[in-house]
Amino acid sequence: MMKIADSRVGVWAAVIFTVCLLLGSFAPVAAADDVLPTPTVVPGQVVSWGGPADMQEVLRPPADLTDVVAVAASDVPGGYTNLALRADGTVVGWGLDRYQEANVPDDLRDVVAIDSGAGFSLALRADGSVAAWGADDSGQIDVPADLGPVTAIAAGGYFGYRGFGVPDVVCGYALALRPDGTVVRWGRDRDGLGCDQLDDRMDPPADLTDVVAISAGSRQALALRADHTVVAWGSGVAAGLDGLPPANWSDIVAISAGSGNSLGLRSDGTVQAYGIWGEAGPPDAAGVAAISASNIDLFLNRDTTISAYPSQAGTLPSDAGYRAVSAGYGYGLAIESADASEPSLPPGTDQPDATLPALGSAVVQPSVDSNPPGTGEAFQYTASRSASADTVHLYLDDQNEAAQVIVGVYADANNEPFTLLGTGHSTTLVNGEWNSVTLNTPVTLEANEHYWLAILSPRGSGVINFRDLPSGSGGLTQISARHDLNARYGLPHQWSSGTKFANAPASAYLS
Template structure:
């Protein structure tokens, strides 16, 4: 890390920062976490093409801090970036990426058992490193920006910037950090070598703009015996577009698709010699292994593979060598060869890197996300796992049409919850639900509700507020004006008895309103005991451009249009200890409680602060669209309505939800669907419910054919489940029709919380646009859970029949009676109709066994 520094001339002027996407209003304390806008995930992953390492970025090139060597590439034509959507990095091994690494566009990792390390190029042109840093190879130089490609091996790392300049850092012994002064602009780099407990040896290569290749490094040092002439670039080599280096082999990919190999090689290498490879689109060398992908999508390999032999695979678009070869296939899945574990996640990856005992991959953000569930109407549920002794928090019977939810999570309000119903009225409940908190008679047209310390507020559709309860907080400010969001908080104050008696406890409520002009107002109880708190909770006078508000007991926090977060109040300083607000950028909504703060950012990632400081948020499979904080936990709501809990019994709750609120020992959520009436004519399926029962054993899929009623996109499926059902799990799918049989599987959905005697609603994994002239199959399955001897599992799924069965259209059942999932594979490419189901279908027991009360809708 002691090489000289050569700072290049900036080739472009800094770009102005882009505007922050218009944030949504919502995400307040204890409020239902729900979707406030219709942000969709970025456009889906497109084919990566040739393995050119040019990833141009917008923005100026800033000087690099001392400790790195820089080759000047200024005045070069800026490199262009491929169409790669930033995504989260996942791994199959122990090389765990940073939890906030959700915007990677390229990866590089080593093949060094016991010394594994990795680099990721982020969408903003910066680089992050993790893993072994014994030689500084993952200590990315401060100020390094404008990067378009990275590589690492042998204790050294390289980066290419968008002007073609090269930056090197890591172990100086081999000379890789001594970047040649006359290197000039380059289009690709590679670093190879070996790193063990005793050896740190690296060598670097660069493809220059004139398509020639330059080598440097590999010098003898205390830990490097020196890499000899066999590592030199072959004389006269030109016409090169990519280079990759391992420990014993270097590969250069020519423009004509042929490959040049040099290095000491291997005495007994399995597979096809790279020197004979033809029509290649990418090559990769790492350690003692080499792989390549040809234009037909075939993977070829060469190196020490052990008994498994060289890898062979079709349908590949990119690959990375190593003891664990990572192959990215056309369907977005990752193959890990030979026989190793693949990274977790659905088959929608877009970049990979192999290694010694792990595979790294960049998950592609989904392009087929359904809209977030609409805010009800749906039933309110008391979620399992957070239920304390206060079972009175069970929602009132018949509350199945809630659209908004709030609950207290501080002692001052007791255990109290309120819900807004679809007709605009309000209902409340709880173990300490006081008479004074019962909504006023005739209250209607409500769109939101807040429960505070001894009081409640209702926001009406016209922007007016209706308060009730006790304390001066129920007197609204005279100049409040139209309100777009509101929250309620407060606490209790104990006043000592001078005569030694029990203290007097006074409830002090505080309200926070976001006005239509982006300013906020606070007001509260006016008694002598509460006056100091009310005054201290006054919003900063210069606070403007607010888009989201939330209030706790003695502090408030808001998000502004520029993505920044502002907090104030008597306890803000102590509660925000460890809260690095400078990292809370691009926040569109906030939610807070006495013990935690959650901020949802524009890209769907979250910031979470708890009582002990910032809390790492584990990888999420999809962007978060809303969040809600409570004293015992944080709640993150994804675009499928999935609810992820952070704190307490963590993990994803079964079911799909539109809103969530919680307190000290309970969690409430509004579930998707509920008992709303089925539409008279859905796009696909039947909505009538007859007394006819259609029984099916677990493990047997049953398919019902329906003509489409109209052309429409569908995002959810609903099926009426009979009361006699004993199965708890339900899998449903939409299949195309293939000459009177289920054909391609178009979309799937599932639940493990079947409700007998009711319509069950499940959200599809991807939307399907049905065509008015087409026919489709709706398939239902209770997963098999029987014995290993092939006997039928005991649980049964029983559906109800529908009226109007078309003649000659009986249901079909799967010949396989031990299915744990729906047959067939849903496609990941919107242009791909999907795979044919891998099963045989036969007619049901009776010709009139179809159709079922089963439909798909928007």
């Protein structure tokens, strides 16, 4: 039910982490012929907690799941089935598996996203195609033949009971986000089936556009639009959240729909909620980097700890170092990294690959972010190896308006950009391409250490449009405190923090 944060938040997704939150403007995702990037998460071990006593052994992850970059737990009451996405693009399933939803197809490869719905599972491949397996009572695994490549998926639904015990019918539905920012739904009631809540109310609104993230709950669906607003629809949408969320649902950067509960994460790290918890939302939910909704909501905090509402004291992991969370019904999954400072290396790589960027992301991410002239933004990355580097490479979107760009590399101090180590300036920019900006002095990087890449369109230069991954993973992000930075003085020698976020990776790297 897409319980990982979908947007500029973080801890994939997506929800994945890790730490995927973000400011700036969104735009429709990748072109249909693009290859979708895999989560840039440090692979880690899957851990689980909670659940009924007779299900805890069933829910226990396989011991060899140590290279996982995304998890998806079943939010359906009685589902108890889970998925894990490995760093090599393969998927592992385990749990109760009543409808073979954990029985992953043998030929499933190149997966970049996963989700678990009512008795069925979804996977998104790098080429934008969708795989579905498990129960098909309501046509939930009948992927439309004309769907075409998509950029995000979400699985939802509920079990129908006419009596007690085993469900009589599996009422599942799926959502997919097209590159043009529109949403497609499949899975609905059939004559006499008993899934009467999967009717036309579950269809996305006809005028729904500019969507950058989707989430499917039991009987309600959410869409996050590029302007940071949320649209809700379905047969189980709480009063007041029908199409237009409450007024305080503004500046939303991630969404999660669960079993009767909907969550929205704001850019300041606070959480909005509607449904079973009421409009006021969970108390004291602040400093949050990623959200996952269920009958017990899970929050991945910016300090890499996990919290829950209502509290799961005594069962919830109490340490730090987590990269992703996914809330099942009455239990939870998380990805735990053995070393939070460990660089993200390709699977099977024992030593740093000299062909990879020393710092940053060389992937052309699918979404557009933008900053007004005079406002700098810094992105935290971990150096993949020790190196001396003197060139920042920045991908500018083809709609970029900035006539010049200033880049910089900052040292890190307590997860804050600190001293400017090197800076560069360019007025020869090419939109829709990588742009190389030479630093005034080479920067010496130490492997596994944090640094910050900063970008600025100086005052009077125009809005800078670059690329990032709103439902991916990355490090922390900060907007500069000053919004009048100019070409004469450039980026400040000593960074002064404005708004802080957890953000997906920007298409920027140092070499």
